[in-house]
Amino acid sequence: MRQDYIQRTYNPKNTDLVAEYFIEAAKGFTLPEVANAVAGESSIDTWTDIKTLNPALAKRLKPHVFYIQGNIVKIAYNHELFEPGSVAQILSSIAGNILSMKMVKNIKLLDFHLPKLFVSSFLGPLFGIEGIRKVLKVPKRPLIGTIVKPKTGLTPKEHATVAYNSWLGGLDLVKDDENLTNQGFNPFKERVKQTLRARDIVEKATKERKAYMANITAGTTEEMIKRAEYVKSLGGRYVMVDIITSGWTALQSLRIANKKLKLILHGHRCMHSAITRNEKHGISMLAIAKLTRLVGFDQLHTGTIIGKMEGKRREILDIDYEMEHQNVEENNINRVLRQKWYDLKSLMPVASGGIQPCMIPELYANFGNDIIMQFGGGVHAHPDGTLAGASAAREALTATLKKIPLKEHAKNHPELMAALKKWG
Amino acid sequence: MRQDYIQRTYNPKNTDLVAEYFIEAAKGFTLPEVANAVAGESSIDTWTDIKTLNPALAKRLKPHVFYIQGNIVKIAYNHELFEPGSVAQILSSIAGNILSMKMVKNIKLLDFHLPKLFVSSFLGPLFGIEGIRKVLKVPKRPLIGTIVKPKTGLTPKEHATVAYNSWLGGLDLVKDDENLTNQGFNPFKERVKQTLRARDIVEKATKERKAYMANITAGTTEEMIKRAEYVKSLGGRYVMVDIITSGWTALQSLRIANKKLKLILHGHRCMHSAITRNEKHGISMLAIAKLTRLVGFDQLHTGTIIGKMEGKRREILDIDYEMEHQNVEENNINRVLRQKWYDLKSLMPVASGGIQPCMIPELYANFGNDIIMQFGGGVHAHPDGTLAGASAAREALTATLKKIPLKEHAKNHPELMAALKKWG
Numbered sequence: 001m002r003q004d005y006i007q008r009t010y011n012p013k014n015t016d017l018v019a020e021y022f023i024e025a026a027k028g029f030t031l032p033e034v035a036n037a038v039a040g041e042s043s044i045d046t047w048t049d050i051k052t053l054n055p056a057l058a059k060r061l062k063p064h065v066f067y068i069q070g071n072i073v074k075i076a077y078n079h080e081l082f083e084p085g086s087v088a089q090i091l092s093s094i095a096g097n098i099l100s101m102k103m104v105k106n107i108k109l110l111d112f113h114l115p116k117l118f119v120s121s122f123l124g125p126l127f128g129i130e131g132i133r134k135v136l137k138v139p140k141r142p143l144i145g146t147i148v149k150p151k152t153g154l155t156p157k158e159h160a161t162v163a164y165n166s167w168l169g170g171l172d173l174v175k176d177d178e179n180l181t182n183q184g185f186n187p188f189k190e191r192v193k194q195t196l197r198a199r200d201i202v203e204k205a206t207k208e209r210k211a212y213m214a215n216i217t218a219g220t221t222e223e224m225i226k227r228a229e230y231v232k233s234l235g236g237r238y239v240m241v242d243i244i245t246s247g248w249t250a251l252q253s254l255r256i257a258n259k260k261l262k263l264i265l266h267g268h269r270c271m272h273s274a275i276t277r278n279e280k281h282g283i284s285m286l287a288i289a290k291l292t293r294l295v296g297f298d299q300l301h302t303g304t305i306i307g308k309m310e311g312k313r314r315e316i317l318d319i320d321y322e323m324e325h326q327n328v329e330e331n332n333i334n335r336v337l338r339q340k341w342y343d344l345k346s347l348m349p350v351a352s353g354g355i356q357p358c359m360i361p362e363l364y365a366n367f368g369n370d371i372i373m374q375f376g377g378g379v380h381a382h383p384d385g386t387l388a389g390a391s392a393a394r395e396a397l398t399a400t401l402k403k404i405p406l407k408e409h410a411k412n413h414p415e416l417m418a419a420l421k422k423w424g
Numbered sequence: 425m426r427q428d429y430i431q432r433t434y435n436p437k438n439t440d441l442v443a444e445y446f447i448e449a450a451k452g453f454t455l456p457e458v459a460n461a462v463a464g465e466s467s468i469d470t471w472t473d474i475k476t477l478n479p480a481l482a483k484r485l486k487p488h489v490f491y492i493q494g495n496i497v498k499i500a501y502n503h504e505l506f507e508p509g510s511v512a513q514i515l516s517s518i519a520g521n522i523l524s525m526k527m528v529k530n531i532k533l534l535d536f537h538l539p540k541l542f543v544s545s546f547l548g549p550l551f552g553i554e555g556i557r558k559v560l561k562v563p564k565r566p567l568i569g570t571i572v573k574p575k576t577g578l579t580p581k582e583h584a585t586v587a588y589n590s591w592l593g594g595l596d597l598v599k600d601d602e603n604l605t606n607q608g609f610n611p612f613k614e615r616v617k618q619t620l621r622a623r624d625i626v627e628k629a630t631k632e633r634k635a636y637m638a639n640i641t642a643g644t645t646e647e648m649i650k651r652a653e654y655v656k657s658l659g660g661r662y663v664m665v666d667i668i669t670s671g672w673t674a675l676q677s678l679r680i681a682n683k684k685l686k687l688i689l690h691g692h693r694c695m696h697s698a699i700t701r702n703e704k705h706g707i708s709m710l711a712i713a714k715l716t717r718l719v720g721f722d723q724l725h726t727g728t729i730i731g732k733m734e735g736k737r738r739e740i741l742d743i744d745y746e747m748e749h750q751n752v753e754e755n756n757i758n759r760v761l762r763q764k765w766y767d768l769k770s771l772m773p774v775a776s777g778g779i780q781p782c783m784i785p786e787l788y789a790n791f792g793n794d795i796i797m798q799f800g801g802g803v804h805a806h807p808d809g810t811l812a813g814a815s816a817a818r819e820a821l822t823a824t825l826k827k828i829p830l831k832e833h834a835k836n837h838p839e840l841m842a843a844l845k846k847w848g
Contacts, residue, residue, distance in 0.1 A: 096694030247671005270520030
C-alpha cells in the first residue's frame with residue numbers, strides 16, 4: 001500500500017512549494033491514484049512500501065495533494081524537500097521522474113509557487129527592465145533590434161557591417177543568432193572585436209546608445225564565462241546565451257560571475273519547444289520563464305504571437321506579466337499560481353521570430369512599452385537592404401508611438417513605404 | 425522565395441553531420457516545404473529571402489535534405505556550421521528553433537550522425553564499461569545496486585545504515601536518489617562522510633569492492649565540482665549527476681575537472697521525458713544517450729523495459745547497443761543512423777525504476793552482462809528489510825548466472841524465498 005497523500009482540505013503553508021500539473025492517468029488508473037503516486041515519486045516515496053521510512057520525518061515531509069479538478073492537480077511540498085538556490089534540484093523533484101511514470105499518460109508542470117525562502121535564495125536579474133533602460137538611455141519606448149542574418153555564414157567583417165547598418169538605420173540592439181558561437185568562418189573573438197568597433201562608430205554618429213548581444217554559448221561553463229569576460233574587456237554591455245541547450249547549472253554560474261562583470265544577460269530559448277510545446281506533457285514556458293528570472297537573466301524570448309514561431313496569445317501575455325511584476329495573483333482559468341517576487345528584479349520579454357516592421361503597431365498593442373522587438377529577416381530582407389530595413393523599423397515605431405498610421409507616416413519615409421509594399 | 429535545399433541525389437560527405445527527423449507538416453504545408461524550411465532554419469536561413477547572404481559561403485554551407493520517406497526526413501549539414509566540442513551549439517542548431525516553427529505540427533530529432541572531427545572533439549567516458557569493471561573488480565557479470573530509499577527524509581546516519589545493509593547483503597553499488605542533494609535533514613558532506621565510512625567497513629568485511637554514487641547535482645557548476653572534489657578527498661570512486669536538469673554545459677565542465685579527479689560519472693536522466701517521451705515531438709533518448717557518451721559520462725539510465733518507467737523494448741536495446749559499441753550500422757527500420765565512435769569509450773547502461781530481484785532473470789535475458797540493475801523499493805521493501813532485500817537480489821543474480829530457476833535456488837536462500845513470495 002502506498003501512503004495516502006490526498007488531502008483536499010489541506011491549506012498550503014506560506015513556506016510550502018506548490019506545483020500545478022495537468023495530468024492524464026494511464027489506462028487502468030484513476031486520476032487520484034496517479035496524483036497520489038506523482039506526489040510520492042516527486043518527494044519521499046517510491047512504487048512500493050519500504051521498511052526504511054523514518055516515521056517522524058515522513059510525517060513532516062509528506063506531500064499534500066490538495067486540489068484535483070478536471071485534469072488539474074495541485075500538490076504542496078514541504079520546503080525542506082528542496083535545496084535553496086538550485087534550479088536543477090527543484091526540477092529533479094517536481095519535473096523529474098514523474099514525467100516518465102507508466103501510470104501517467106501525460107503530465108505537464110504548468111506552474112509552481114515558490115515560498116520567500118526560495119525566491120530569496122536566487123540572485124534574480126542584475127538589471128531588470130529599469131536597469132536595461134538606464135544602460136540604453138531609452139526611458140520608456142519599446143526597444144528594437146535585429147538578429148544578424150544569415151544565421152551563419154558571414155565573416156566577422158561582414159557580420160560587423162550588417163550590425164553597423166542595423167544600428168545606423170535606427171535599431172537599438174543587434175544580436176547573434178542562436179547557432180552562431182565560435183565557428184571557423186566567423187570566430188567569436190574577431191566577430192566581437194569588429195562588431196563592437198562598429199558599435200562605437202555608430203554611437204558617435206547617432207548620439208544613441210547601441211548594444212551588441214554576443215552569443216557566448218559554449219561547450220563548458222568556463223569557456224562561456226571566458227567569452228563574457230572578453231566581451232566585457234572590449235567594452236561590451238551585453239551577452240546572450242542559449243539557455244535551454246546550455247542548461248541551468250551553467251547559467252547559475254554565469255550569473256554569479258556576472259556580479260563582477262555586470263553585463264546584461266540575454267536568454268535565447270531555442271529548444272524550449274522540446275519541453276514546452278506539447279500542451280499535455282512536459283513543462284510550461286511559464287515555468288521556464290520563472291526559473292530564468294530566479295537565475296537572473298535580464299531578457300528572455302517569450303514569443304511574438306504573430307510571427308513564425310508557435311505560441312498562444314494568452315499564454316505569452318501571462319508569461320510576460322509574470323516576468324514584469326512583483327505580485328502575481330492566482331488565476332485558475334489561465335492556470336497561473338500566485339507568486340510574490342520579493343524584490344527580485346523584472347525580466348524583459350523579447351518578441352523574436354518571423355516579425356517585420358509593419359507588425360510594430362500590432363506588437364505594440366499586444367505588448368506595450370516593455371518589450372524588445374527583434375526583427376531578423378524583417379530587416380535584412382527589406383528591398384533596399386539592412387540600413388533601409390532598420391530605418392523602416394525605427395520609423396514604424398516612431399509612427400506607432402505617435403499614433404500615426406504607418407501608411408500616413410510612410411509618405412515621408414521611403415524605407416517604411418518600401419517595407420509596406422513588401423509586407424504591409 | 426526560400427532557397428531550395430532538397431536534393432534527393434545528394435550523398436552525404438564523410439565530414440557532414442546528418443540529422444534524422446520525424447516531421448509532420450502543419451496544415452497548409454507539404455512535407456517537402458516544411459523539410460526545406462527546417463533545413464534552412466537549422467543552418468543559414470530564415471523565413472524570408474535576405475539581402476545579406478554571401479553567395480559563396482551560402483553555397484558552401486547550405487544544407488541538403490536528401491531523404492524524405494513517409495514522415496522521416498534526413499538532412500546533411502556541412503560540419504563548418506558547428507562548433508567542435510560544444511553540445512549546446514549542436515543542439516541549438518539541429519534541435520533548436522526548428523522545434524518551435526508554426527510550419528511544423530510535430531518534429532522530433534530521432535538521431536544524428538557525427539563525423540570523426542566532431543566525435544574526436546569530445547572527451548568521451550574516462551572509464552567506460554571496462555574501466556568500471558576494473559575499479560569494481562567485477563570482470564563480467566551485471567552489476568547490481570540500489571537507490572537509498574526513501575528518496576528523501578533520512579538523516580545522514582540513517583542513510584549510511586541503509587547503504588551499509590545494502591552492500592553487506594551483496595549489492596555492488598549504492599546511490600542517492602535524484603532529488604537528494606544537500607538538504608537540511610541530510611546535508612551532502614555529512615552524508616558522504618558517513619556513507620563512505622560505512623563502505624570501508626563493508627569492503628573489509630566482504631572483501632568485495634563497493635561503491636557509493638553520491639549525487640553532486642548543484643545550483644552552480646563550481647559547487648557541483650566542489651562536491652565531486654569532496655567525494656574524491658574522502659576516497660570516493662563515483663559521483664552522480666542529474667544530467668538533464670543540470671544541463672550540458674555544466675556536464676562538460678565536470679568532465680574536464682574529472683581529468684584530474686578520475687571519478688566514475690553516473691548520469692541520472694530525470695526530466696528526460698519532458699523531451700523524449702512524445703513519439704512525434706522533441707528529441708529521442710537515443711540522441712540524449714549519444715550526447716552523454718560524447719560528453720564523457722560512464723553510466724546512464726536508459727530504461728528497464730519492465731519497471732515503473734515508460735520505455736519501449738526495441739528503443740532501449742538500440743540505445744544500449746549504441747552506448748556499448750564502436751561501430752553502429754544504419755538501420756532504417758529502427759531509425760538509427762550509422763555512427764563510428766573513433767575509440768571513445770563505452771557508456772554503461774543502467775536499468776532503474778520499479779524493478780525488484782525476481783525480475784533479474786528477465787533483465788538478464790534482455791540486457792546481458794553489461795548492465796547495472798538498480799533496485800530501490802525492490803530492496804528496501806523486502807519483508808525482512810534492506811539487508812534481506814539486497815541478499816535476495818544477489819542470490820537471484822547468482823542463480824540467474826548459473827541458469828538455476830529462482831524458485832529452486834530459493835529453497836536454500838530464505839531471503840530470495842521471501843522476495844519470491846512477495847513479488848514472484
